[in-house]
Amino acid sequence: MSDTKELQVQENTAAAELTKTGPTFSPDVDIYETDTEIVLLADMPGVTPDALTIDLRDSVLTLSGETTEIETKNETEIFSEFANGNYYRRFTLSEIIDQENINAQLIDGVLHLTLPKVAKATPRKITVTTG
DSSP states (O other), X not given: OOOOSSEEEOOOOOGGGGGSSSOXXXXXXXXXXXXXEEEEEEEOTTEEEEEEXXXXXXXXXXXXXXXXXXXXXXXXXXXXXXXXXXXXXXXXXXXXXXXXXXXXXXXXXXXXXEEEBOGGGSOOOOOOOOO
8 A cells, every 4th residue: 555645654653552451453444535535444343433532633643442352142152263452553644634524434343534635735627718
């Protein structure tokens, strides 16, 4: 994945991710760009909306979430590949992102972030007149 000029992936070196017990995962992301917005999709299976934190400070967008054990009734686990733990990833936003209007939805374990561009950063066509 190549980084766009508007959204840069920042290396995750903060010690804050290590303060919670259990494994910490870096969610896989897909980033798409249109003339008016950046769309970021982050895979965070097992995270519920109340266990998800999206923090924006000083142009740094931090995604963190926590999974919990799946409660079962009268069932014995035979095989499991899913690991409970924490998700953590940080991105640096440039000044062309309209930080006041970022929209987030969590759908089936995928976080959908819409990062609109400020009006001055969106391309426009200039009409040429004669005379």
